[in-house]
Amino acid sequence: MPNPSPGRKIRVALLFGGRSSEHAVSCVTAAGVMNAIDQDKYEVVPVGIAKDGQWVLSDGDWQQWALNAGEMPEVRSGSETVRLGGGSGRTGLVVTRPNEVPRELGDVDVVFPLLHGAFGEDGTVQGLLELADVRYVGAGVLASAVGMDKHYMKVAFEAAGLKVGPYVTVTDKEWRRDPQSVRDAVGLLGYPVFVKPCRAGSSVGITRVESAEGLDTAIAEARRHDLRIVIEASITGREIECGVLEGRGSDAPRTSLPGEIVVQGGAHKFYDFEAKYVEDNAASLSCPADLPPEVIAEVREQAARAFDAVSAEGLSRVDFFYTPDGELVINEINTMPGFTPISMYPQMWAATGLSYHDLIDELIQLALDRPTGLR
Missing domain, CATH: 3.30.1490.20 (ATP-grasp fold, A domain)
Structure with missing residues (x-):
């Protein structure tokens, strides 16, 4: 796939919604990115995926996808369907309606799949984009599938010498x-x-x-x-997270300062869905986490090792438990972590010196620099 021609905006298709139980979370993530992306540099084409799998063109009003007063946004099916690979080539988007001539939207330079859960974060959409020869943000097919599966990610971690719980x-x-x-x-x-x-x-x-x-x-x-x-x-320990960002070229993965999730208690015995997305004061992030310097260094080293263990690309968040006896136990890797401005992954990078706006830009540039196909 050729690089974007000089002098024009880079066309970015944002994919959000999807068929999984995390549909609403994906919509909220898309709202954050739509609001923060550099509109002078990027031409954004928002494409929502309804719960029945239909791709529909959004009008780009980010506020309709935000979480308002606890209401969960949802992409609705419509009479128009967006398809990838139509028109002039495999990288083109086309809108179809029954009994009407298809309307071409033109080629896109990169896809940003802001999808969480099955049929989006698990390698399925990544495989579709590979077949279409379209560059995309984030992990490839294998890493997405392994990172989505809580069993096989543990197998990969153990093979890399990382400690997992029973x-x-x-x-x-x-x-x-x-x-x-x-x-x-x-x-x-x-x-x-x-x-x-x-x-x-x-x-x-x-x-x-x-x-x-x-x-x-x-x-x-x-x-x-x-x-x-x-x-x-159950593992007794503090919940520590670390953001990982792919290195440019042959550089090693970059890691953020670790953060610590603090659940305020009450109705929440762990960091559940409501604590993450619905209740504003149910949990907070302390970043950098109050840890000895040598433990911070170890968290970052193990996070990078976990990233490589599943062959991740683009971005990941790696979660650990830090036990009272000073041991790090890896919990999981998330290859498409929550990505709203207040999500833990962007917050950790902001504390490390990379703003949300710049983080979006860096991820798109990494995708543009990376070829499709076997690599």
Whole structure:
């Protein structure tokens, strides 16, 4: 795919919404980017993906996608459908309506997939963009798939020498065939445990289970979002996060100062969906985290190692527990972290000296510098 010609704006297609349970979070992320992106440098083409999978053209009013008074924004299906690869070439966007001549929107230089969860953050959209030979922001197919899967990311972390906590992965067939064996395996972890959908984010479908009596209900909730689930032993420790940004050219990954999530308590026993997105004062970020200098250095080194372990590109947020005995236990990597101006990833980079505006620009430039295909 050729580079954008000099003297014109770079055309950026923002993809948001999507088919996953994190649809609304994706819309809120898109609102932040639409509001902050350099309109003098970039021509933005907002494309929403409805919950039924239809791609629709947005009018670009970022405020309609913001989180207003707790109301969750949603992309609605319409009579017009946006398609990629139509018109003059594979990188073109075209709008179609039944019984009408397609309307070409022209080529795009780069796609910014602001999608969270399944069918967006898991390698599916990335594969589509690779087939269309379109540059895009963020991780490729493999890294997106591994980073979305709470089981296989742990496998990759362990192979890279990173410490993970005790866990059990439960497939659909295992649960249907022999639920008692699953209950017994979880009992060996010791309570409390966290029951999670294997391939979901934003704390959707996650339940903290205090005793065996609550396990089946928590498993049923997780299985509403993913028939594969992971059940993790509770780890006592501070929640530490670190932002990772791909290096230019052959440079090593860059890391932000670590931040610490502080949940204010009350109704929140952990950093759940409401604490992240709905209640303004439920949680806060302390950045840089109050840690000894050598621990800060270790967090950053391990975050970069986790980024490389899954072959990530563009951006990632890596989450750790820092235990009372001074040990770092990696929790997960998020290859498309929350990306509103108040999300943890941009806040950590702002504390490190890279503003939200400049972070958006850097991610787009990284995507433009990177070829499509095998690399």
